[in-house]
Amino acid sequence: MTAEATWDAAPGPLAGEAADGDRPLRIALLTYKGNPFCGGQGVYVRHLSRELARLGHRVEVIGAQPYPVLDEEEGVTLTRLPSLDLYRQPDPFRTPGREEYRDWIDVLEVATMWTGGFPEPLTFSLRARRHLAARRGDFDIVHDNQTLGYGLLGLERLGFPLVTTIHHPITVDRKLELDAAQGWQRRMSVRRWYGFTRMQKRVARRLPTVLTVSGSSRREITEHLGVRPERVHVVPIGADTRLFSPDPAVPEVPGRIVTTSSADVPLKGLVHLVEALAKVRTEHPDAHLVVVGKRPESGPVAAAVERYGLGGCVEFVKGIGDRELVDLVRSAQVACVPSLYEGFSLPAAEAMATGTPLVATTGGAIPEVAGPDGETCLAVPPADAGALAAALGRLLGDAELRTRLGAAGRERVLRRFTWEQAARGTVEHYRTVLGDTAARRAPAPTLS
Known part of the structure; x- marks a missing residue:
């Protein structure tokens, strides 16, 4: 057998009760x-x-x-x-x-x-x-x-x-x-x-x-x-709400937008966010993007970064630990989910759990997680760089709105989406x- 197990003996019957009062499985x-x-x-x-x-x-x-x-x-x-x-x-x-x-x-x-x-x-x-x-x-x-x-x-x-x-x-x-x-x-x-x-x-x-x-x-x-x-x-x-939680001790970085993109594929919509960032920076020169994921060496995202001259304001971070990820999300003024489609969207739930205000598309199940536009997030159509730019610019320029959406987002996750x-x-x-x-x-x- 090629499997490498962490115990030697086969698991036997379990004693006691599980949390639901029935036998453990x-x-x-x-x-x-x-x-x-x-x-x-x-x-x-x-x-x-x-x-x-x-x-x-x-x-x-x-x-x-x-x-x-x-x-x-x-x-x-x-x-x-x-x-x-x-x-x-x-x-x-x-x-x-x-x-x-x-x-x-x-x-x-x-x-x-x-x-x-x-x-x-x-x-x-x-x-x-x-x-x-x-x-x-x-x-x-x-x-x-x-x-x-x-x-x-x-x-x-x-x-x-x-x-x-x-x-x-x-x-x-x-x-x-x-x-x-x-x-x-x-x-x-x-x-x-x-x-x-x-x-x-x-x-x-x-x-x-x-x-x-x-x-x-x-x-x-x-x-x-x-x-x-x-x-x-x-x-x-949902989110690990014990880990993804607000922490006022983490300083907010002016203009920081954070997103998660595990791959440069059309589904993730990252190229539209890069295009939106170029528009946002005309009114918010300190706006910059931190992408949790691998930097693409070629492809649409790499081409867009080069085309708009954004090499100095788009950063990719990969393989960071849980604490580093949470602090990165906490430090952002805005979290963004630009996907064309998501079956759920863990990044949306995790960002909301930290109290970071969210801009998200309406692709797939994202509205089920992020909630109503203007109440718990700012919602935009998928693949619309102009709408993304307008929502990001609105949040970057309105501290009161950021505070209100961040608090409402965390409350929604605690109520509906925990592990x-x-x-x-x-x-x-x-x-x-x-x-x-x-x-x-x-x-x-x-x-x-």
Whole structure:
């Protein structure tokens, strides 16, 4: 077995009660890409697993590279299912040495990459199925974090009831990238890279139950993936409000705008924010942008920064710790979410939790998180640099409005979007699934 676990013995039955008064659960949480610096899925795994453990459950995260960052002091454990890590830095799309191949799944992973596809959802699901088949009886439930690979089908026959979270259909990303692609070669490349979405559609339709994070995502899942609406259940996620909180001791930096963008892709709308910054600086010369994410060496964002002469007022920061991130958001006069679409928008919730006033688009589920325009945020249409500039300029020039929106935003997050609430809602769904599974397995009554 290739997995590297953090314990030697298989988990046995748990004693005592969980926070909901019922017996604690043994949960396997699957994630094919779990590092929180790689995007929202890693943040989800880290915070949900921690809060599930705090509620009294045993949580084992089973993941591939880049491995999750977990709160192991809370009792969360990690089992590593190594892939060939073909996209690691500094040598992405690398060709492995012959000695690295272990089995046919490795060959499939490399062959898919060589032909322009993205293999990780499929190959991780196959490794996870093999791993779980060797551990029958160890878990009460398996929770998949948007892998949606063929290997997950049939887990219930192995004795593992399955819950899958779909944050939003990746078909949305595919459509936006195809819309932005220039030339037939680029469009062909995008189609091949997103070839795994056909698999995800087929798997999603066969799942007994799906969790998602917003009403917007629920609608997209039923429309794009063809999942029946009654099978899709919304459990909102949120912010770590103990970490993301106001702190008057952190000085506010005049003109600072902060945003999060894990990749230079059309979905994130960063290029429109860069264009907006150029407009804002005509009236607010101290305006500058700090992007939490990797600096692109080429592409639309890099071109826009150069075109508008913004090299000295757009800064990218990557790989910072939790405390540094929170203090960065606290130091900003404005936080911005310029995305064309979000299935939820963790950056919006986290910024609001710190009391930092927010400018956000109305793409996807962002309005569900950010709230009404003028009450908890300033809302603008997606892909509208002029509207972004007007809202940013308005906030930078109005300290009273910043204070009012910041306070209202934090109150909204505390009321609706915390990780403890997310964990409690998730456990409630687990217990419903377990009850339904037990009912299906119960022998039919005999006639006397």
